[in-house]
Amino acid sequence: MCPTPSREAGRPTVKTVAEQAGVSSTTVSRVLNGKADSFTESTKQRVFDAVRELDYRPNSLAVGLRKSTTRTIGLVIPDIANAYFHQIARGAEDTAMALGYTVIFCNTDRLVEKELLCLDVLTDKRVDGIIFTGAGINNDRHVADRLSASANVVTIGAHRLPFPSIGVDDRAAIAAAVAHLAEQGRQKIACIGGQASWLLHQERFAGYRDGLRKAGIRFRRELAWNSDLTLSSGQEVMEQAIVSGLDFDAIIAFDDYAALGAMRALRQHGIKVPTDVAVIGCDDLSISELVEPPLSSIAFPVYEFGAAAVRIIVAKSEGKHSGESMQFPYEIRARASSAPSAGHSAAV
Amino acid sequence: MCPTPSREAGRPTVKTVAEQAGVSSTTVSRVLNGKADSFTESTKQRVFDAVRELDYRPNSLAVGLRKSTTRTIGLVIPDIANAYFHQIARGAEDTAMALGYTVIFCNTDRLVEKELLCLDVLTDKRVDGIIFTGAGINNDRHVADRLSASANVVTIGAHRLPFPSIGVDDRAAIAAAVAHLAEQGRQKIACIGGQASWLLHQERFAGYRDGLRKAGIRFRRELAWNSDLTLSSGQEVMEQAIVSGLDFDAIIAFDDYAALGAMRALRQHGIKVPTDVAVIGCDDLSISELVEPPLSSIAFPVYEFGAAAVRIIVAKSEGKHSGESMQFPYEIRARASSAPSAGHSAAV
DNA sequence: TTGTAGGCGTTATCAT
DNA sequence: ATGATAACGCCTACAA
Numbered sequence: 001m002c003p004t005p006s007r008e009a010g011r012p013t014v015k016t017v018a019e020q021a022g023v024s025s026t027t028v029s030r031v032l033n034g035k036a037d038s039f040t041e042s043t044k045q046r047v048f049d050a051v052r053e054l055d056y057r058p059n060s061l062a063v064g065l066r067k068s069t070t071r072t073i074g075l076v077i078p079d080i081a082n083a084y085f086h087q088i089a090r091g092a093e094d095t096a097m098a099l100g101y102t103v104i105f106c107n108t109d110r111l112v113e114k115e116l117l118c119l120d121v122l123t124d125k126r127v128d129g130i131i132f133t134g135a136g137i138n139n140d141r142h143v144a145d146r147l148s149a150s151a152n153v154v155t156i157g158a159h160r161l162p163f164p165s166i167g168v169d170d171r172a173a174i175a176a177a178v179a180h181l182a183e184q185g186r187q188k189i190a191c192i193g194g195q196a197s198w199l200l201h202q203e204r205f206a207g208y209r210d211g212l213r214k215a216g217i218r219f220r221r222e223l224a225w226n227s228d229l230t231l232s233s234g235q236e237v238m239e240q241a242i243v244s245g246l247d248f249d250a251i252i253a254f255d256d257y258a259a260l261g262a263m264r265a266l267r268q269h270g271i272k273v274p275t276d277v278a279v280i281g282c283d284d285l286s287i288s289e290l291v292e293p294p295l296s297s298i299a300f301p302v303y304e305f306g307a308a309a310v311r312i313i314v315a316k317s318e319g320k321h322s323g324e325s326m327q328f329p330y331e332i333r334a335r336a337s338s339a340p341s342a343g344h345s346a347a348v
Numbered sequence: 349m350c351p352t353p354s355r356e357a358g359r360p361t362v363k364t365v366a367e368q369a370g371v372s373s374t375t376v377s378r379v380l381n382g383k384a385d386s387f388t389e390s391t392k393q394r395v396f397d398a399v400r401e402l403d404y405r406p407n408s409l410a411v412g413l414r415k416s417t418t419r420t421i422g423l424v425i426p427d428i429a430n431a432y433f434h435q436i437a438r439g440a441e442d443t444a445m446a447l448g449y450t451v452i453f454c455n456t457d458r459l460v461e462k463e464l465l466c467l468d469v470l471t472d473k474r475v476d477g478i479i480f481t482g483a484g485i486n487n488d489r490h491v492a493d494r495l496s497a498s499a500n501v502v503t504i505g506a507h508r509l510p511f512p513s514i515g516v517d518d519r520a521a522i523a524a525a526v527a528h529l530a531e532q533g534r535q536k537i538a539c540i541g542g543q544a545s546w547l548l549h550q551e552r553f554a555g556y557r558d559g560l561r562k563a564g565i566r567f568r569r570e571l572a573w574n575s576d577l578t579l580s581s582g583q584e585v586m587e588q589a590i591v592s593g594l595d596f597d598a599i600i601a602f603d604d605y606a607a608l609g610a611m612r613a614l615r616q617h618g619i620k621v622p623t624d625v626a627v628i629g630c631d632d633l634s635i636s637e638l639v640e641p642p643l644s645s646i647a648f649p650v651y652e653f654g655a656a657a658v659r660i661i662v663a664k665s666e667g668k669h670s671g672e673s674m675q676f677p678y679e680i681r682a683r684a685s686s687a688p689s690a691g692h693s694a695a696v
Numbered sequence: 697t698t699g700t701a702g703g704c705g706t707t708a709t710c711a712t
Numbered sequence: 713a714t715g716a717t718a719a720c721g722c723c724t725a726c727a728a
Contacts, residue, residue, distance in 0.1 A: 013721055024699050029723055038697060060472045061418070062721035065409045065704050072452075072473075080441065081434040081634075090429045093455050097462075102469055104420075104452050107441050114445075121450055124408045125420075231638075260638055267640075286429075290579075290608055292615075292640035361705055372715045377707055386713060410705035413720050 012054040021050035032058070064126060073313055074122035075105040076115065078134040083256075083285040084302065088133055088156060091306025099314050101128070110134070112142055119146050128152060129313030131306070135159055136199035152316050154309040158199045164312055165325045166305050170200070171207035173298050173330040177252050177280050178211025180296075180332050184339060186250035186278055190223040192237055192258045201226075204254045204282070223248055227258050234261025242269050249277055250338070256281035256288050256297055263295065263337070278338040293336035301328050360402040368398035380406070412474060421661055422470035423453040424463065426482040431604075431633040432650070436481055436504060439654025447662050449476070458483070460490055467494050476500060477661030479654070483507055484547035500664050502657040506547045512660055513673045514653050518548070519555035521646050521678040525600050525628050526559025528644075528680050532687060534598035534626055538571035540585055540606045549574075552602045552630070571596055575606050582609025590617050597625055598686070604629035604636050604645055611643065611685070626686040641684035649676050 018025040023043060031039060031047040050056070064070040073096055077085050093103045104127065106118035115138070122130055129152035132143065136158035144161050147153060153163040158170060181189050191208045194201035205224070212219050225241060227233040234253060241248070242265065253259035259281030266273055273279050273293055281288060284299035308326055315322040366373040371391060379387060379395040398404070412418040423440055425433050441451045452475065454466035463486070470478055477500035480491065484506035492509050495501060501511040506518060529537050539556045542549035553572070560567050573589060575581040582601060589596070590613065601607035607629030614621055621627050621641055629636060632647035656674055663670040 014723090015721080025722085026699060026724080027697090030698090033723080035724090040697070043697080057468065057472050059413070059474065059721050061409050061413045061474055062704090063723080065407070065413055065706090065720095066722045066724090068704075070409070079438070080428070081438045083431075086429040086434070089453075090427070090455060093428065093453065097454065097465070102452055102454075102473065104450055105437075105441065106445060106450070107438060117445070120405065124405050125450065126407065126409055264638075287635045287638060290612075290635060291638055362707090363705080373705090374707085374715055374717095375713090378714090381707080383707095388713070391713080407705050410720090411707080413704095413722090414706045414708085416720075 011059075012056045013059070014056075017047065017050045017054060017056050020054060021046040023047065068126065069128055069317065070126050071100055072102045072104060072125065072127045073310060074118070074125075074127040074130040075103050076108060076118050076122075076130060076132045077105060078108055078110045080105065080107055083287060084283050085133065086286075087302040088306040088309075091303035091308075092131060092310050093306075095307040095310040096314075099310070101310065101314060110137055112138060116142060116146055119143065128317040129154070131156060131309045131313065132159070132161070132163075133157060135161075136203075137194070139197075152313055154312050156305050156309055158203050160199065166308050166312075166328070167326075168300050168328050168330045170203040171210065173300075174204045174207030174252065174254070174282070175211035175214065176330070176332055177282070177298050178208060179215060180334060181250045181252065181278055181280060181338060182211070182215035182217065184250075184274075184278055187217060188223065188248040189217065189250040189252060190225065190241065190246070190248040192225050192227050192229075192234055192251060192253040192262060194229045194254055195226055201254065208252065222246060227253075229253075229255035229258045231257045231261040231264075234258030235265045236261070238262040238265035242266070242271070251277060251279045253279070253281045256283045256285045256295060259295055259297070259337075260287070260291060263291070273337050274340065280332075280334075280338045284333055289333075289335060296335045296338035297333050299331045299333050304328060359407075360404045361407070362404075365395065365398045365402055365404050368402060369394040371395065416474065417476055417665065418474050419448055420450045420452060420473065420475045421658060422466070422473075422475040422478040423451050424466050424470075424478060424480045425453060425455055426458045427455055428453065431635060432631050433481065434634075435650040436654040439651035439656075440479060440658050441654075443655040443658040444662075447658070449658065449662060458485055460486060464490060464494055467491065476665040477502070479504060479657045479661065480507070480509070480511075481505060484551075485542070487545075500661055502660050504653045504657055506551050508547065514656050514660075514676070515674075516648050516676050516678045518551040519558065521648075522552045522555030522600065522602070522630070523559035523562065524678070524680055525630070525646050526556060527563060528682060529598040529600065529626055529628060529686060530559070530563035530565065532598075532622075532626055535565060536571065536596040537565065537598040537600060538573065538589065538594070538596040540573050540575050540577075540582055540599060540601040540610060542577045542602055543574055549602065556600065570594060577601075577603035577606045579605045579609040579612075582606030583613045584609070586610040586613035590614075590619070599625060599627045601627070601629045604631045604633040604643060607643055607645070607685075608635070608639065611639070621685050622688065628680075628682075628686045632681055637681075637683060644683045644686035645681050647679045647681050652676060 014025040014028045018028045028047050031044050075092055096103045108114040131154050133156040140161055155161050155163055155165045157167050159165055193205050209219055225237045227237045259279055280296040282298045284297035288295040288297050362373040362376045366376045376395055379392050421444055444451045456462040479502050481504040488509055503509050503511055503513045505515050507513055541553050557567055573585045575585045607627055628644040630646045632645035636643040636645050
């Protein structure tokens with residue numbers, strides 16, 4: 001009448017299985033956990049049969065309580081709706097799932113209170129580790145203060161936290177982008193940065209100046225603009241620059257959203273990209289190659305960031321100490337927005 | 349020397365707090381859970397002080413085990429990297445966090461095995477409910493079979509599962525989009541659909557035919573194309589149609605990605621949008637208004653989908669039975685791709 | 697080769 | 713107004 005055992009509240013426990021199999025719960029546990037090779041075949045078989053018939057699955061709450069490890073990883077993200085974080089999330093979840101781990105995620109909007117709340121919630125849930133992304137914008141003292149130094153944490157992106165970190169050489173990446181623009185014969189290269197207090201901005205801004213210096217171009221303060229690295233903010237800043245009558249023939253934005261906003265402002269003023277102004281962004285969002293003209297950008301292996309973070313956490317959690325920081329390569333994706341005849345890619 | 353209590357493995361428990369406060373652990377638990385208003389002020393105070401000093405936070409594993417509720421919600425998504433799901437995820441997480449819940453998410457790529465795996469993992473973790481999104485593509489029998497009928501599940505989008513469902517009237521939405529194209533004077537309206545077996549496709553395709561009928565346009569089989577509703581698939585299908593020399597002056601795609609792919613193919617063939625062909629998509633991804641020309645689309649309150657799903661689950665989980673299905677309004681966002689002088693919006 | 701008993705941290709029941 | 717105790721489901725010494 002009811003062949004498939006229902007998955008109601010009253011789910012079977014080790015005890016149920018033990019009774020059904022006619023053994024003790026110890027035996028069930030050991031068979032299921034692969035301990036003790038020394039078991040009668042018939043015993044094992046009876047246990048497995050009972051498990052199948054009852055559709056038994058261990059209660060991970062109980063397991064977690066007992067073993068104080070939950071095979072769960074917390075992912076702290078500013079905003080899952082921001083394209084930059086999709087691939088991180090995807091990489092993390094894929095890898096976690098493949099390793100038998102689960103991912104809990106929280107959005108912080110870079111709000112300190114929310115960051116702390118997330119940290120607390122995750123700690124309460126006894127996650128085995130936490131991936132902390134997208135900061136380097138707030139001062140992150142509060143994070144360090146809330147976490148024990150021995151916590152299993154990995155940061156992604158520019159941070160100053162005492163944990164293994166994953167990312168790219170932001171400074172060199174931006175410098176390479178500037179070099180790319182210079183190679184196209186651009187000499188008046190402006191930059192749309194973030195806010196001066198952001199660690200991320202500081203790194204990339206240093207790269208911008210490096211790039212100019214190496215290209216033999218003098219840095220001009222009036223061509224270095226600050227934004228929030230959002231679409232609207234990029235548009236605004238560009239608008240300002242145009243109406244101010246500033247003279248430039250190229251733009252490097254520290255973020256694709258800002259670059260897209262800038263392109264929109266340029267279009268509205270009838271300024272042609274790349275003829276009049278070449279544009280290159282940063283992060284290579286999936287949108288970027290869809291706009292007209294396709295936006296050049298600096299690509300990072302973001303999926304790998306998430307995957308690597310999980311691997312580091314799992315390794316440490318399982319006793320293998322691999323907990324090192326990692327630097328990934330970046331790649332300039334030259335498209336029509338910065339190169340008359342686009343298409344080539346330069347990796348580092 | 350060490351003012352901030354460290355959060356090492358040896359975290360304080362109720363017992364620790366009890367000792368520190370000079371009361372029993374029962375008292376601690378009751379004070380903390382707001383039971384028993386009948387407590388000496390001094391007792392309460394001592395407990396709260398101890399909690400603060402020790403930085404005590406309950407172990408949610410133990411709580412979950414005891415109360416068999418985890419304040420955790422599972423979010424099953426085909427692919428978090430697909431723009432359609434960002435706002436769902438965001439809406440779900442925001443709402444969950446505000447209600448004191450946590451979200452676990454898994455990507456399934458619409459693979460049956462992965463869907464089942466997710467379901468099992470979430471059940472093992474004793475989540476209080478599951479949000480199941482983006483199906484109506486697979487036959488979802490396997491999902492229903494794996495879940496107890498009393499499970500706290502909410503589906504988002506076209507499904508045939510015996511659970512409360514959230515979405516829009518897909519059929520009416522597409523019909524409205526066809527009406528919009530007809531209003532622009534378009535008579536040869538083609539459609540880029542999904543696969544015939546997809547529930548989602550069936551609904552929207554019915555809407556396409558409804559729309560044609562109401563506009564007094566005869567349905568022509570050769571203008572109804574099937575795709576995977578991806579960028580590349582949309583591009584391919586469009587390519588095919590063009591080289592086949594088919595005659596059409598408008599396109600409705602059942603998904604923005606497909607529409608964007610189609611626009612790319614049109615551009616490559618020098619066909620002007622909207623002059624030669626008007627295009628409208630579906631889902632109104634955030635990308636869509638960034639391309640040139642901006643893509644018209646049907647917008648759904650996707651953030652609300654996620655939020656509402658969480659609210660339904662939480663309500664049911666906490667005993668209030670609100671578990672009803674919900675239909676949200678859609679809105680035609682007419683932009684330059686379908687309207688010479690774009691800008692107006694028609695909501696329903 | 698297998699079973700018994702205790703405890704992970706919490707809350708609920710029953711006393712006092 | 714507060715405490716002792718048991719139980720949630722599991723794993724793991726320690727015994728046999």
